[in-house]
Amino acid sequence: MNNRLSARPTHRALLGTALGHALEWYDWGIYAIFVPFFSTRFFAPHDEVSAVLSSLAVFAVGFAARPIGGLVVGRLADRVGRKPMMLATVAGMAAGSLIIGLCPTYATLGAGASAILVLARVLQGLATGGELPSAQTYLAEYAPRRRRGLWSSVIYIASVGGNTIGVLLGLLLSALLSESDMASFGWRIPFIVGGVLGAGTLWIRRSLAETAAFTDEREERPRLWQEVLRHRRQAVQVVGMSVGLTVVYYAWVIAAPAYAIDAMHVNADSAMLAGVLSSLLLIGLLPAWGALSDRVGRRPVLLISTLGTAVSLFPLQAMINGSAWRLGVAMAIAMVFIGAGVSILPAAYAEMFPTHIRTVGLAVPYSIAVAAFGGTAPYLQTWMGETAGRAAFTGYVVLLLLVSAMTVLTLPETRGMSLTTTGNDSDDTEGIEREAA
Template sequence: MPDPASPAIRSDAPDVSATSATTKSTPAPSRLRTVIGTGVGNALEWYDWNVYAIFTPFFASQFFPSADPTSALLSTLAIFAVGFLMRPLGGLVFGRLSDRKGRRAAMVGSIALAAAGSLLIGLAPTYATIGVGASALLVFARLVQGLAHGGELPAAQTYVAEMAPRERRGLWSSLIYISGTCGIMVATVLAAVLSSFLSEDQLHAWGWRVPFVIGGLLGLYALIMRLRLEETDAFEKQADTPDRHEPRTSVWRGFWENRAACLRVIGLTLGGTVVYYTWAVSAPAQAISLKGIEASSALWAGVLANLVFLVALPLFGALSDRVGRKPVLYGSYIGGAVLAFPLNWFIQDQAWQLAVSMTTAMLFMSAGAAITPAVFAEMFPTRLRTTGVGFPYAIAVAACGGSAPYLQTWLTSNGQGDLFLGYTVVLLLLALAVVHRMPETKNTDLT
């Protein structure tokens, strides 16, 4: 853990609006810009990323040969996983940009790339038009979005954590997944509306393009909002008072000096990312493709579950500010491990079964998701905070998160779905072991 001898957020600051000699006050307009600028951009990132997962059943045959629908679906999900391979590079590139040039610069760059990738998918020609070139364009667009998303989440997490008052950092950190969930919900609602008003042939022919084009065009608004954001006090203090007698530490040395924190990030992320992408992202698509649940009903079940998730996030964030980070993390991972098998077995061929299982899983998931931005930020010093979180986080997500929908689909279609559930439980137990050994970080000063 970093030495708290020179806090970037004073331990005696009672509220976000408090004024001290070393920490400037944050007026209401600045707080509003922080929430909107960070939230809109982060929501659009998650919207772009998850539109792909939600609409996979509708456009898989547009980029791959349609003779074998299952093969086309698996190929499209494989590209979903390939996009995750760029996330460690994105975490490293945008993390260093954030730690050297500022949090705002990294967030502006990441949102621009994500929007460009979405627009490319929405306008790309199909396999019937240019053959394998369509598949190549899809891969390229997903790699661009993977690079962007690998930098967006850690930069946004760091920005929010550094802007928050120490005593409310857990509550403020829930903004990351609140805004991300709003992006997912918009994508899911749009999918449900389109599936309700368009025929299946229209969805496969052109309806799937609509959400990708919308995501690309909305990127301009997110860019304008982020250009108006202020830089954090923690970064500005570090930038204004460099140690001129000591060379700048390399990023790799920084990783080594903070190796315990980096390993904690990986350990906490592995199980959480599998659960998140299994339930919050791909569950409706899995229900449509493998369980035969009607498309619009499955998508509306996803909307309901995400509404519960959205309401629970700030409640668990505030709870962690009162009782500590570790008790909330314990509840999240224990609940996920205990319920993994029952919730999956409960889903048969009815949308209400999907809604019950998704809602329950995401309620427990929300406890961990709400506070991990605060927990991760509290592990690292300011000079390495974004990179220290972003790179190991992206490695964990690339290793297990991106492959989760593909692995689940492949195993389930071969009658071995319980193997995937066992794999999920093992990763959640690993996260519990990490929580048990980590120190409590509530009210930690950011140095």
């Protein structure tokens, strides 16, 4: 088989998966970044504080919708296929972004504008609840088994990249537009861009092939809840693995610069630059950790991540001390340990469940963990910092990381395992050859 031809489907699968997940985190980031500019456009403008709080409450609504989306989309992905649901989730995210970007304001529609914003965020929440489990299941099943850890790193490369693009776009628009222009029309630009990116991702994903693991077992579809109960141990393990890494990912990869600006009075431009540079470092580290897990196993790498991060957080927090360059160094060190875990979570999750419930088995507990712990992290970080000091939230994160580490110890080693019950998935190119054919 021509190597160039066989490589094209591989690149398409990686690109299609990555772009959809990048879009999820891009949408997540731009909503949080641009809230100060569009909040009074959707809620009563005479009370600016109330408008911002209302917009943040709508942000939380998106998190609340995720478990429902995970259940519905995950179940359909296990019944009709990974590819159709990957198309549906991208369409939902893109539509929600376009609706927000093009929606009339409160001055035009009154409370109707608020309702449209809520509905758009619910749509995005339902879509994102199904996007990660569908996409990472697809990628894990498509990947050669001996390189599954390396391939799974694409998921978080995409998430960091999507969030970073949103931050850079925010900085660019803030530099080019006045504050009045940002409040008037500038805030619409990133949401419209998100819709366009979603359309491009749909065009790429439409040509993807279904995974061999799903098509080989299409007829084997036992009853859902019977199978969920049979695999309740794995569902609990998903929650345990996710709680620590989800919160530390939010606290150090996403929110550290903003928190340093607000609570530690670090220069805003320098803090944002530290965040972008550390994110680029994380992107470079992810495939290296994924490849290492393919050699030494998932459990050792996950333990390095959870325990290494837990041990280092208090010294790293103390290192920052109001300095932008220290913030950058602390974030860079944190990325080394955080990257080890998040790079291979998609592979580890996929290896925990059989094909017929692989997506929904992950989607429901994962969405619950993200909603309960990731969704509350911004509030808890601010509240604990104000009432008990920064060390209280750091201690909370360390505790959750130890829960994740203990959960990892209960897992069997799954490196290189087959993802089909027949055990006939190839070590190298079966997925590539199937799609090229």
